[in-house]
Amino acid sequence: xxxxxxxxxxxxxxxxxxxxxxxxxxxxxxEIVALIGPNGAGKTTFFNCITGIYTPxxxxxxxxxxxxxxxxxxxxxxxxxxxxxMARTFQNIRxxxxxxxxxxVMIGRHCRLHSGIPGAVFRPPANRREEKxxxxxxxxxxxxxxLTGYVNEFAKNLPYGAQRRLEIxxxxxxxxxxxxxxxxxxxxxxxxxxxxxxxxxxxxxxxxVSILLIEHDMKLVMSLSDRIYVVDYGKRIAEGNPEAIKNxxxxxxxxxxxxxxx
Amino acid sequence: MMTxxxxxxxxxxxLWFMFLTFPIMVIKVNTIExxxxxxxxxxAAVGLGAFVLSFVWRYLIQRxxxxxxxxxxxxxxxxxxxxxxxxxxxxxxxxxxxxxVMVVAFPxxxxxxxxxxxxxxxxxxxxxLGLNIVxxxxxxxxxxxxxxxxxxxxxxxxxxxxxxxxxxxxxxIGAALAFLFGILLGFPVLRLRGDYLAIVTLGFGEIIRxxxxxxxxxxxGPSGIANIPKPGLxxxxxxxxxxxxxxxxxxxxxxxxxxxxxxxxQDSRIGRAWIALREDEVACQAMGIDKTRTxxxxxxxxxxxxxxxxVVFAAKxxxxxxxxxxxxxxxxxxxxxxxxxxxxxxxxxxxxxxxxLLPEYLRAFSEFRMLIFGVILVMMMVFRxxxxxxxxxxxxxxxxxxxxxxNRGE
Numbered sequence: 001x002x003x004x005x006x007x008x009x010x011x012x013x014x015x016x017x018x019x020x021x022x023x024x025x026x027x028x029x030x031e032i033v034a035l036i037g038p039n040g041a042g043k044t045t046f047f048n049c050i051t052g053i054y055t056p057x058x059x060x061x062x063x064x065x066x067x068x069x070x071x072x073x074x075x076x077x078x079x080x081x082x083x084x085x086m087a088r089t090f091q092n093i094r095x096x097x098x099x100x101x102x103x104x105v106m107i108g109r110h111c112r113l114h115s116g117i118p119g120a121v122f123r124p125p126a127n128r129r130e131e132k133x134x135x136x137x138x139x140x141x142x143x144x145x146x147l148t149g150y151v152n153e154f155a156k157n158l159p160y161g162a163q164r165r166l167e168i169x170x171x172x173x174x175x176x177x178x179x180x181x182x183x184x185x186x187x188x189x190x191x192x193x194x195x196x197x198x199x200x201x202x203x204x205x206x207x208x209v210s211i212l213l214i215e216h217d218m219k220l221v222m223s224l225s226d227r228i229y230v231v232d233y234g235k236r237i238a239e240g241n242p243e244a245i246k247n248x249x250x251x252x253x254x255x256x257x258x259x260x261x262x
Numbered sequence: 263m264m265t266x267x268x269x270x271x272x273x274x275x276x277l278w279f280m281f282l283t284f285p286i287m288v289i290k291v292n293t294i295e296x297x298x299x300x301x302x303x304x305x306a307a308v309g310l311g312a313f314v315l316s317f318v319w320r321y322l323i324q325r326x327x328x329x330x331x332x333x334x335x336x337x338x339x340x341x342x343x344x345x346x347x348x349x350x351x352x353x354x355x356x357x358x359x360x361x362x363v364m365v366v367a368f369p370x371x372x373x374x375x376x377x378x379x380x381x382x383x384x385x386x387x388x389x390x391l392g393l394n395i396v397x398x399x400x401x402x403x404x405x406x407x408x409x410x411x412x413x414x415x416x417x418x419x420x421x422x423x424x425x426x427x428x429x430x431x432x433x434x435i436g437a438a439l440a441f442l443f444g445i446l447l448g449f450p451v452l453r454l455r456g457d458y459l460a461i462v463t464l465g466f467g468e469i470i471r472x473x474x475x476x477x478x479x480x481x482x483g484p485s486g487i488a489n490i491p492k493p494g495l496x497x498x499x500x501x502x503x504x505x506x507x508x509x510x511x512x513x514x515x516x517x518x519x520x521x522x523x524x525x526x527x528q529d530s531r532i533g534r535a536w537i538a539l540r541e542d543e544v545a546c547q548a549m550g551i552d553k554t555r556t557x558x559x560x561x562x563x564x565x566x567x568x569x570x571x572x573v574v575f576a577a578k579x580x581x582x583x584x585x586x587x588x589x590x591x592x593x594x595x596x597x598x599x600x601x602x603x604x605x606x607x608x609x610x611x612x613x614x615x616x617x618x619l620l621p622e623y624l625r626a627f628s629e630f631r632m633l634i635f636g637v638i639l640v641m642m643m644v645f646r647x648x649x650x651x652x653x654x655x656x657x658x659x660x661x662x663x664x665x666x667x668x669n670r671g672e
Contacts, residue, residue: 051548053544053548077547077552077553078544078547079548079549079552079553083550087549088548090544090548094544094548095542096537096538096542096546097541097542098537098541099541103534106534107534107546107549107551110531110535110549110550110551111549111550111551112550113531115530117527117532117559121523121526121527170549171549174549
């Protein structure tokens, strides 16, 4: 299988602190990959580096779209990264609170459209068609994610689980081929987590999107992922399928600590 | 509900005030005749005044709290009065007719002075709507907005003095120059937001004013530029009365155009991007919106209206100098937007009319004019923090796909 995201030797220093230390990671087409590790291991920093929010100190990041040449992500602005087909969600929900659910998704469509100031003022037919198209596309996206019941609600009035799903819908509206989910199940109950599990698999299958996710819910991670990367103190300590990770001594040590009297 | 408790509280307040003001209000010492005059009737006045004011204040606060509680408990959508009236055709059509008649008849019914005041108010409507793009929609607090107003005014004045450019040529040129200055200011402040942005823009506004004040060869310094021609109408000779009426209708036209354009911008792809930028900058970028372009477009488009307002201002007063473009002016324009209701077009119009007309008509109480003005502002912020007409943004309502009926529920 072809790789869609390739990260090699990614290093990020904050002053004297090395948050990421030569991380290698690869996501292949149609895969669900999990990135796990104890709190403060550098997972979110990793996301911020590859999506252009931080500029990494060292290393290489590459996106490989199905068609066209690979895109080097180093130094790209966040909006360019999204334009090139990698979208993300946030650990602490960052919806546009005072916009409706539909409008939130419409913002996701923004980078795929081009009408400018003259189009906005004079509204030629092409512009009207485009606007109509955005609304319809956005609604279809909400249908896929199962949020149509909230279509005209303000994002801030949504229940927590729905807000998480709306973030996913908004990210998908940018037409990515790889989706980064930062703790999608955080704060969800067992039922919601189960639904999320189904949703993620469905997205992967229906939208042909590869998924890289950070998650602390081990049950979810083990049932979802094709492969798992484990980081601790900015270093990659393990990589492999769920079964291998479960029994990896280094992983157990990172999570549970070492026995003193061995 | 007002209880005995409330009355007691107000009574206590009034006693306290009587005690506090006792030395200055009641005792009057005549140092020449060495007599003391006791003016007890004043004490009574203070007591009564404080009692009534405190009572009214408590009553209003209580009403506000009750309203808040109602809004929390009740699920019914509480649409503010004015938008509700506007959506009702029975009120809307006659209201619109009356407004049109009033607007058209205004310069013929009222005096030259009144028309001039109204022109000023209309200039603030246009400029306020421009600032509304920057502050209300894109959420960028700009305290140096008057700089663009100055750019517009001076571009007409200077081009006219040196090259004899007419008003109608200067209007687009002033707008374009202001647009350019908007971008110029936009670049250095791209990284800033909130308070930091406010301070930098404040500095920018002052820089423009200081340059105009001190660069004598360029701008004629503090003595300003006089004899700027009023706008012409196909070369007709207009009397003062006629030309004022003409500027009035010109401003009405400009205001209508502004409303039209701002409304359309608001409901477009760009408008949505501005609002998203206001809501969350990081998420906005992560969703593929170019922050640089969005911010610059907000700054530049906002500045354009200020530039046009400036050109009309120069033509109307026929004399400009840097004192017309102080920080105070920026604050007034910002007040127009905040008081009227951020992001709301109707709010900005009402805000501009109130803020410009009120001080004019309060001239009768000239000594207390600013005091009353200040009190009104404070009251506003306490009782209607969202502005006179808080923003009920037209959201994109989904009404069904194509010919399919509305499809609600999962």
